[in-house]
Amino acid sequence: MTKVLLTGGSGFIAAHVLETLLQRGHSVVTTVRSQAKADKIHEAHPHIAKDRLETVIVPDIAVEGAFDEVVKTPGLEAVLHTASPFHFNTTNPKKDLIDPAVLGTTGILKAISRSAPSVKRVVITSSFAAILDRTKTNDPGTTYTEASWNPVAIDEVENDAVNAYRASKTLAEKAAWDYLSSASPNFDLVTVNPPMVFGPVVHYLATLDAINTSNQRFVALVQGAWKKQEQEGKGIPDSGFGLWIDVRDVALAHVLAMEKPELSGKRLFTAAGWIVNRETLDIVRKNFPELKDQLPSEEAEGGAAPPEDKRFKFDNSATAKALGFEWTKAEKTTVDTVKSLIPFLN
Incomplete structure (x- = not known):
């Protein structure tokens, strides 16, 4: 059993990560943005003991020091950082999308370095958006793999919410790898890069x-x-471009990224197909x-x-081999x- 910090625990992917962690016997401390969301999580897990499921309120992940206190939780061994905005409703892409993603990611890595010496593995939810080059979406000569990077620059995102989202994921992931290289912290890193994520909603958190x-x-x-x-x-x-993955596969990929020592330093390109x-x-x-x-x-x-x-085209065979499970089929996900x-x- 591992004691895990899961950020953004009420999010679509994170809610499934939480369920997977608990099913596999891990102990979870999860951050949410409000007490109401914390209450819903506990109400949905009445038989999970308090020492296996804790909630901590972090109202704004982009605020400097947002994660400073929660990473001091005794005994943490891994961090799964999923908290990041994914929406296109913005009038200020840098403020609403890029800053929360980049500052939230670098902020938590710095906080872990300072205050959580027992953490040995950090898993970050990135995205296919950090892999895709939007100038080549119609190019049959381009094959995306785990090694591919979106070349977007921050000055390209003004008044383009979709590109701003892609930039936010790209810049946040690059910032994480850069931090690992420059700071040489006590932990290693794995990122999970899914495309469109479909799958059942967690009822106790969802509204239409x-x-x-x-x-x-x-x-x-x-x-x-x-x-x-x-x-x-x-x-x-x-x-759209039609590349997708089931949310339950993404959740399992996060947990395996934490559990498997051999995945250290990997980008996991989780995609089931078209x-x-x-x-x-x-x-x-x-x-x-x-x-x-x-x-x-x-x-x-x-x-x-x-x-x-x-x-x-895409080739994520390295990820499929590393994770070792079959992707969920489109019919099951849709149903x-x-x-x-x-x-x-x-």
Whole structure:
């Protein structure tokens, strides 16, 4: 059993990381931004003893010294840092996205160095956004691997929330690796770099209007937004670049990144493959006939995969081998996600 600090414990990925840690017998101290979220976590785990699940309030991760006190928790052996904003609702990308990501990451690493000598492994939630070069998303000659880096610079993000998010993840991860190189701390580092993350929401934390960004497409589908778009003559929404992973696989990757000594210094590019909105719609139509009235017609156009000559490639075989488990299939992820959302529709 390892005593773990998990930051951002009420987040979409972190909530699943928390469940995985507890299932595997670890002891968890998790930070949340409010007492209300802390209460919900404890209410959902009434049989977990206090010495195995503690919550600490950290209202703003970008404030200098935000994690200074919590890292002093006696006996910490590992830190899983998932807390970082993932949304595109911003009028000031640097303040709302980049600063919290970069300052939160470097701040916690410095705090661990100063006050947590027993911590030997830090795992940081990064993103495929730190791998993807947006100028090459349609380039079939580009193959992304664990060694690939987004070349974005901070001066490129003004008034572009999507690129600002990608920059925030890239700059935060680079800052972490740079810190490790320059400071030579007592701990090593692993990062987890998922693309779009789909999967069931954790009910005790979720609300339909605050669903994680990647899962918003499922909400739109089951609420009838795709059907409305078809009726307006726009067809099924575009799928974006279509690379995805199940949230439960991401959670397990975080925990294995902590548990496996041989993963020291690795970037884990967790991606199950391609999925497009047309495939998602077909899966939902097949498995949820009761939602027929909310779905686009079978004749609806759009949502298909881009042609092979208009799409990048990826190779994350090194990650799959290092982790040693099979990625969840698209049908299971889609079905489980929609099942988790249905209670919010009634």
